[in-house]
């Protein structure tokens with residue numbers, strides 16, 4: 847099984863990283879506002895980015911109000 851196929855089983859970011867021309871595959875987190883996305887070191891680094899390096903939500907502006915990573919939660923529930 848390829849690395850991509852293994853990762854596709856989990857809840858990973860399907861956004862695209864700017865400049866890298868590839869899928870993000872970052873871990874997903876959920877904010878208390880209900881938005882789900884990945885976290886990136888730089889702002890606007892992924893098309894589905896939700897959190898910045900300080901865990902600030904892109905949608906509602908809350909800081910560190912996240913659950914996740916969601917794929918880890920899924921693994922526990924499986």
Ligand SMILES: [Zn+2]
Nearest residue numbers: 859870884892
């Ligand atoms: Zn992403």
Ligand SMILES: [Zn+2]
Nearest residue numbers: 877879903906
């Ligand atoms: Zn939020």
